[in-house]
Amino acid sequence: MKKHPVNREIASTYFKSGRKQTMVAIFGVMLGMAVYMFMNSMNKGFARSANDSFFKAVPHLRVYSDTQISEPIAPDSDAKSLIINPGITPTSSRINNPEQLIELFKKQADVAVVVPQVGMSVFYNNGQSQMAGRTVGFKPAQGNEMFQIKSFMVQGAYDDLDRVPNAIIIGAGIADKMSVETGDRITVTSPKGVQRLMTIVGIFKTNNSYEDKSKSYMNIRTAQQLQREGDSYVTDINVNFTDFDLAMERSADFTALSGYKAEDWQEANATFVAGSRMRTIVITFVSLTLLVVSCFGIYTILNMTVSQKINDIAILKAIGFEGKDVIRIFVYQALTIGIIGIVLGILAALVLVNLLQKVYIGADIGYFPIRFEPWVFLRGSMIGLAITFLAGYIPARKAAKVDPVAIFRK
Amino acid sequence: MYVLEVENIRKKFYDPVEFEVLKGISFGVKKGEFLTLVGKSGCGKSTLLYVLSTMDTDFSGKLMIDGEDVSKLSIDRLAQIRNAKIGFIFQFHYLLGEFTCLRNVMIPALRLGLKSEEEIESLAMQKLEILGLADQALKPASKLSGGQQQRVAIARALINDPLIIMGDEPTGNLDTRNTQIVFDILKDLAHEYQQTIIAVTHDLDFARASDRTIELTDGAIL
Numbered sequence: 001m002k003k004h005p006v007n008r009e010i011a012s013t014y015f016k017s018g019r020k021q022t023m024v025a026i027f028g029v030m031l032g033m034a035v036y037m038f039m040n041s042m043n044k045g046f047a048r049s050a051n052d053s054f055f056k057a058v059p060h061l062r063v064y065s066d067t068q069i070s071e072p073i074a075p076d077s078d079a080k081s082l083i084i085n086p087g088i089t090p091t092s093s094r095i096n097n098p099e100q101l102i103e104l105f106k107k108q109a110d111v112a113v114v115v116p117q118v119g120m121s122v123f124y125n126n127g128q129s130q131m132a133g134r135t136v137g138f139k140p141a142q143g144n145e146m147f148q149i150k151s152f153m154v155q156g157a158y159d160d161l162d163r164v165p166n167a168i169i170i171g172a173g174i175a176d177k178m179s180v181e182t183g184d185r186i187t188v189t190s191p192k193g194v195q196r197l198m199t200i201v202g203i204f205k206t207n208n209s210y211e212d213k214s215k216s217y218m219n220i221r222t223a224q225q226l227q228r229e230g231d232s233y234v235t236d237i238n239v240n241f242t243d244f245d246l247a248m249e250r251s252a253d254f255t256a257l258s259g260y261k262a263e264d265w266q267e268a269n270a271t272f273v274a275g276s277r278m279r280t281i282v283i284t285f286v287s288l289t290l291l292v293v294s295c296f297g298i299y300t301i302l303n304m305t306v307s308q309k310i311n312d313i314a315i316l317k318a319i320g321f322e323g324k325d326v327i328r329i330f331v332y333q334a335l336t337i338g339i340i341g342i343v344l345g346i347l348a349a350l351v352l353v354n355l356l357q358k359v360y361i362g363a364d365i366g367y368f369p370i371r372f373e374p375w376v377f378l379r380g381s382m383i384g385l386a387i388t389f390l391a392g393y394i395p396a397r398k399a400a401k402v403d404p405v406a407i408f409r410k
Numbered sequence: 411m412y413v414l415e416v417e418n419i420r421k422k423f424y425d426p427v428e429f430e431v432l433k434g435i436s437f438g439v440k441k442g443e444f445l446t447l448v449g450k451s452g453c454g455k456s457t458l459l460y461v462l463s464t465m466d467t468d469f470s471g472k473l474m475i476d477g478e479d480v481s482k483l484s485i486d487r488l489a490q491i492r493n494a495k496i497g498f499i500f501q502f503h504y505l506l507g508e509f510t511c512l513r514n515v516m517i518p519a520l521r522l523g524l525k526s527e528e529e530i531e532s533l534a535m536q537k538l539e540i541l542g543l544a545d546q547a548l549k550p551a552s553k554l555s556g557g558q559q560q561r562v563a564i565a566r567a568l569i570n571d572p573l574i575i576m577g578d579e580p581t582g583n584l585d586t587r588n589t590q591i592v593f594d595i596l597k598d599l600a601h602e603y604q605q606t607i608i609a610v611t612h613d614l615d616f617a618r619a620s621d622r623t624i625e626l627t628d629g630a631i632l
Contacts, residue, residue, distance in 0.1 A: 004527045006517060013509060014508070312506050312507075315500075315505070315506060316517075317465070318463070319517065319518045319521070320489050320521055322490070325521075
């Protein structure tokens, strides 16, 4: 025979009899839940969108030949003073044996793309106007795979880098200042003094105006020729992982593996990382506070119910209900309010997310960067449930301690 | 063999001043006995009843119910004993107002969980019929008159076929007519059904109709 759930029956009767207060509490939980889920989904969306545009210019991991400070020739032994000159030794920035390293990197776990490149500072000249900048040379198909350059091209065709000899793609800022467009020619001067007339096959525009005013892309072979080097000359090897969060833990491995400096994107862009971390902390704190405060409604109502029902509690204890039965009665009531509030909150957050998804922002962001984040919703529900439980348990424990004799003697 | 037996029960109050309210009380109650506790206001008769009921555990001495020493048991275990073996009728605090009369009567049995809900419901209906309340069964308890509520409380006290029914001034809050009804019911229970009853009262007619009366004066049996 199944035992009748009498505690639950009492809880649901109390739940129904205080309908107005219950509604207010449910509404409170719903609001807190919806705001928590919405704000955190938005934060996730922002982070994703910022990362997406960030990784259009920066690889997850960059392996390059770092310049080093010269070391003393012999250790400074007691009496003999040795004159040394600490300074940067002008070693070449080339990476030796790049093919072998690239093959090695490709074999590592979690590696998605490996792109060797030649980077250098250059001057762009068009008639009288001159600008300093930086050019990057790589195999066009590989470069696009890593940086999604095609997605921010505003003029010309990216694939022409491969087809047109001496082709270059420049930032929109350079194009503006030099008043050139696709099909025009500019002179590029390398640090080695090589000058070359190059054809503009495309113009790109990012959301970073500094990049737009200085950067250009070309075929790796052209870049090697600007440095008067052969086709094994490579200055950096860029590595993208399947997940950008892997870069930090793997950078030491790659340093050891290659013997060159392997720098992850967090190290190279500490401000960006700090900024997004700060935003996450603020949003988490604010939304969590809201959630906790909203669940306090349950605490208030349960406290009131316990005070109102103190006679009922005394009677229940007299007819044989134990302390834990009384706790269950009130915790059931709190959880019912909490669960209804959480479900409504999830629905409200879904509606908000859906509405905002349809808002067009413009620029390279496009639509508002928000979407349904299962983890945020799950975490919110769990936190909500835990707070609800506490908000019910604390008044319930007080009810369980009611001394029936003290009530009956009043 | 006593159904309930006490030996040298002592109890002190400490607030506002130390005061010994029960000064070594000993007696026994036999099965089917109708016992009344009488005495002046403040003599300790209600205090004694709450000790007997197991709800007040702050005393010294020995309390035996159904041959078992319950003086040292945990509060939860005592709750189980009350649920199964004791029925209560109070003076003011009768019923759970938001439940129907039928549900009020059923709750102690649902808590005990020895019978199915359907069996309990028909049993509760039967008790309400005996007390002349069958037509009120589905009304919320708070809608009934005081006398009717007290009769529902008696039905509730009977639902688990308790060993002992305890009442604290069970007729104290009722008018003459309702007092008579409740009084007759309790008398019938004691004499026809051999139900053990212990009731605190200051109604001397009520006491006179019982099998035995214990009179308390200043915390001791006279």
